Amino acid sequence: MSxxxxxxxxxxxxxxxxxxxxxxxxxxxxxxxANSFKNRNAIFREPLAIPTPExxxxxxxxxxxxxxxxxxxxxxxxxVTVVSIALVLLFxxxxxxxxxxYRFRGNTLMGLYLALxxxxxxxxxxxxxxxGMVATNLVNTLTALILVYTAQGLPLAVFILSEFMRTxxxxxxxxxRVDGLSEYAIFFRLVLPLVRPAMATVAVFTxxxxxxxxxxxxxxxxxxxxxTVTLGSxxxxxxxxxxxxxxxxxxxxxxxxxxxxxxxxxxxxxxxxTAGAVK
Amino acid sequence: xxPRETTMDVSEIKRxxxxxxxxxxxxxLIVYTAVMILPLIETLRQSFYNTVDGQYAFVGxxxxxxxxxxxxxxxxxxxxxRNNCVFFLIHxxxxxxxxxxxxxxxxxxxxxxxxxYRTAIFLPTLLSFxxxxxxxKLILSPIWGVAPFLMDIxxxxxxxxxxxxxxxxxxxxxxxxxxxxxxxxPMMLIYAALLNIPDEVIEAAELDxxxxxxxxxxxxxxxxxxxxxxxxxLTFVGNFNAFDLIYTVQGALAGPDKSTDILGTLLYRTxxxxxxxxxxxxxGATIAAIMFLIILAGVSLYLFAIQRRMRRYxx
Numbered sequence: 001m002s003x004x005x006x007x008x009x010x011x012x013x014x015x016x017x018x019x020x021x022x023x024x025x026x027x028x029x030x031x032x033x034a035n036s037f038k039n040r041n042a043i044f045r046e047p048l049a050i051p052t053p054e055x056x057x058x059x060x061x062x063x064x065x066x067x068x069x070x071x072x073x074x075x076x077x078x079x080v081t082v083v084s085i086a087l088v089l090l091f092x093x094x095x096x097x098x099x100x101x102y103r104f105r106g107n108t109l110m111g112l113y114l115a116l117x118x119x120x121x122x123x124x125x126x127x128x129x130x131x132g133m134v135a136t137n138l139v140n141t142l143t144a145l146i147l148v149y150t151a152q153g154l155p156l157a158v159f160i161l162s163e164f165m166r167t168x169x170x171x172x173x174x175x176x177r178v179d180g181l182s183e184y185a186i187f188f189r190l191v192l193p194l195v196r197p198a199m200a201t202v203a204v205f206t207x208x209x210x211x212x213x214x215x216x217x218x219x220x221x222x223x224x225x226x227x228t229v230t231l232g233s234x235x236x237x238x239x240x241x242x243x244x245x246x247x248x249x250x251x252x253x254x255x256x257x258x259x260x261x262x263x264x265x266x267x268x269x270x271x272x273x274t275a276g277a278v279k
Numbered sequence: 280x281x282p283r284e285t286t287m288d289v290s291e292i293k294r295x296x297x298x299x300x301x302x303x304x305x306x307x308l309i310v311y312t313a314v315m316i317l318p319l320i321e322t323l324r325q326s327f328y329n330t331v332d333g334q335y336a337f338v339g340x341x342x343x344x345x346x347x348x349x350x351x352x353x354x355x356x357x358x359x360x361r362n363n364c365v366f367f368l369i370h371x372x373x374x375x376x377x378x379x380x381x382x383x384x385x386x387x388x389x390x391x392x393x394x395x396y397r398t399a400i401f402l403p404t405l406l407s408f409x410x411x412x413x414x415x416k417l418i419l420s421p422i423w424g425v426a427p428f429l430m431d432i433x434x435x436x437x438x439x440x441x442x443x444x445x446x447x448x449x450x451x452x453x454x455x456x457x458x459x460x461x462x463x464x465p466m467m468l469i470y471a472a473l474l475n476i477p478d479e480v481i482e483a484a485e486l487d488x489x490x491x492x493x494x495x496x497x498x499x500x501x502x503x504x505x506x507x508x509x510x511x512x513l514t515f516v517g518n519f520n521a522f523d524l525i526y527t528v529q530g531a532l533a534g535p536d537k538s539t540d541i542l543g544t545l546l547y548r549t550x551x552x553x554x555x556x557x558x559x560x561x562x563g564a565t566i567a568a569i570m571f572l573i574i575l576a577g578v579s580l581y582l583f584a585i586q587r588r589m590r591r592y593x594x
Binding site: 029 | 302303308316317318321322381397398399403409410415425527546550564567
């Protein structure tokens with residue numbers, strides 16, 4: 001009996017600790033979004049209050065949408081992220097298939113070579129990347145960003161996908177070979193559909209650093225027409241520092257897509273992280 | 280595994296030229312080599328070159344000597360390196376233990392709402408540095424007064440200071456913001472490692488009367504050491520490559536008075552120039568080379584020393 005009571009007390013303490021940290025994690029986000037819907041006076045007088053009919057205001061959002069080309073920035077981010085993920089998944093899966101399916105001279109070495117990029121950040125090559133992009137006239141194009149992000153995403157994608165592809169049954173592939181399928185057909189029609197869950201995990205892992213990156217947009221594509229949301233909001237907020245409504249609204253607009261995607265994909269993402277670590 | 284190896288051997292004999300392997304590998308190999316590996320090597324090469332008397336020439340380790348010893352460079356460099364080490368230490372001391380504690384609590388069997396806690400605590404990790412940086416800049420701003428107001432509730436208002444604006448506290452404040460953002464990663468990886476401990480091990484421990492705290496310290500902690508190794512090296516690489524958060528919160532000059540300057544911001548200022556300072560490609564490459572060596576040293580230490588020793592626990 002006493003044992004049960006201490007375990008209830010312990011569970012209670014655990015909940016208190018977890019709730020406390022959850023508040024620490026969520027509070028700043030809540031604060032930003034709540035205040036973005038308030039007028040200037042309410043933001044300063046009662047920062048912790050949620051918007052009421054009296055304090056409700058969309059002035060910040062109006063400023064943001066009028067002054068900054070956020071829809072354009074958003075499109076750039078979507079194009080860069082989607083195309084990069086598609087290339088990472090396609091090229092990464094192909095390379096992972098080659099590494100996990102065939103034995104050939106240099107296989108291990110190739111795997112190690114591709115794995116280098118998991119630990120060594122691509123950022124360290126920025127000096128020469130910029131020179132290369134200048135030489136090929138790719139500065140201030142989305143192509144430059146897509147190339148960099150594809151290269152950045154490939155190492156982890158190859159690593160995770162080849163782990164998964166090793167689990168695809170050999171009997172299935174050999175049955176395909178007996179039926180006269182080419183190696184390409186085996187890859188695209190038999191193996192790819194089976195590793196779809198792993199592809200989703202890789203997609204989420206690849207997406208976050210690309211969407212959030214500030215360094216490469218700042219260096220490779222700072223032009224108005226190629227700004228991503230991250231760079232766009234950085235510069236916009238820098239210019240509107242004193243306009244708190246605009247700053248809070250810009251932040252909320254930047255948070256919003258991430259929040260929506262997270263609500264949809266959080267299960268997938270968390271399962272991906274935990275499954276990946278189990279391997 | 281065995282049967283596959285034999286079938287592969289057979290197919291190797293049957294088809295001596297397997298072009299499809301090359302086709303599968305080539306796209307990834309080309310993009311990765313052209314955009315990542317070659318620029319990295321080229322950057323390292325340029326750290327040995329500089330402009331001497333208007334001529335671009337090989338200077339050996341000259342750039343490194345300038346960076347380490349020349350009064351115009353050395354102060355900034357050593358300052359950035361020291362700050363970067365502090366930045367990393369704060370992460371190791373604050374982020375990873377809290378992450379482990381959260382994971383340990385979340386992994387309690389049949390804990391209610393644990394999926395909700397997990398999802399909520401991981402959220403900041405997904406936000407960009409720009410968002411995180413500005414949110415905290417606003418919260419800590421004395422103009423808005425949210426932080427002093429909250430501290431007043433718990434009776435700690437006298438402790439409040441404009442931390443981000445003071446040279447002696449700015450680095451700690453920025454590091455803690457980064458910890459707040461990234462705590463989700465150690466939490467998730469340790470959580471996964473804890474779930475991965477076989478039930479039999481825990482049951483055996485319970486039969487022997489090892490429960491609660493001592494169970495965590497004596498049974499679980501040794502078993503999750505490999506995961507702790509992974510989060511340490513991830514933190515190391517991430518920290519010595521950091522830039523965005525400091526750039527957002529404190530600007531390219533990493534103020535106040537360069538007290539939050541780390542290698543990433545120093546690289547940015549050196550390579551691209553800022554305000555009155557002109558961009559310097561060679562010195563930029565030199566700083567990038569130093570960052571490369573630091574990260575390489577950390578990763579090698581992890582792979583050869585730590586991970587090899589920890590492997591034994593795994594199976």
